[in-house]
Amino acid sequence: xxxxxxxxxxxxxxxxxxxxxxxxxxxxxxxxxxxxLKLINxxxxxxxxxxxxxxxxxxxxxELFKKIGLDGKTFxxxxxxxxxxxxxxxxxxxxxxxxxVSTAREYNSRSLEIVKKNLKETGMQDYDINDPACYDKSGNxxxxxxxxxxxxxxxx
Numbered sequence: 001x002x003x004x005x006x007x008x009x010x011x012x013x014x015x016x017x018x019x020x021x022x023x024x025x026x027x028x029x030x031x032x033x034x035x036x037l038k039l040i041n042x043x044x045x046x047x048x049x050x051x052x053x054x055x056x057x058x059x060x061x062x063e064l065f066k067k068i069g070l071d072g073k074t075f076x077x078x079x080x081x082x083x084x085x086x087x088x089x090x091x092x093x094x095x096x097x098x099x100x101v102s103t104a105r106e107y108n109s110r111s112l113e114i115v116k117k118n119l120k121e122t123g124m125q126d127y128d129i130n131d132p133a134c135y136d137k138s139g140n141x142x143x144x145x146x147x148x149x150x151x152x153x154x155x156x
Contacts, residue, residue: 001081001082007064010060011093025108029114
């Protein structure tokens with residue numbers, strides 16, 4: 001592959017980013033388990049930074065793939081296109097990437113389970129925490145859509 005080093009270096013950076021995401025997701029899960037509101041707020045603030053960084057990485061990835069003629073290809077497809085030492089190196093990189101993304105998803109899933117459990121304990125289990133329409137942009141539950149008391153719509 002032409003531009004192999006550029007591709008490899010970028011994917012290493014992307015993996016490092018996802019390892020940071022894993023750490024943040026674990027911190028989020030630990031904060032939710034602790035019921036420490038200050039810690040939860042800190043971790044959620046960090047989370048917003050990670051969302052922005054993820055968008056930037058994805059934009060950079062698309063630009064790089066287009067530049068080096070891999071537009072529309074998945075990482076797996078790129079690995080499968082290679083042979084010899086480069087294929088082996090990319091396979092190891094792919095496995096690291098897959099593991100980092102999988103671990104981040106697992107921590108996030110466990111965090112969602114904690115939130116669901118906590119909502120159930122407070123009598124708010126009827127809310128779908130995965131539904132972005134559940135809350136407005138201020139974090140409030142619109143009265144027209146939900147009849148339960150909004151515990152988040154209070155001064156701290």
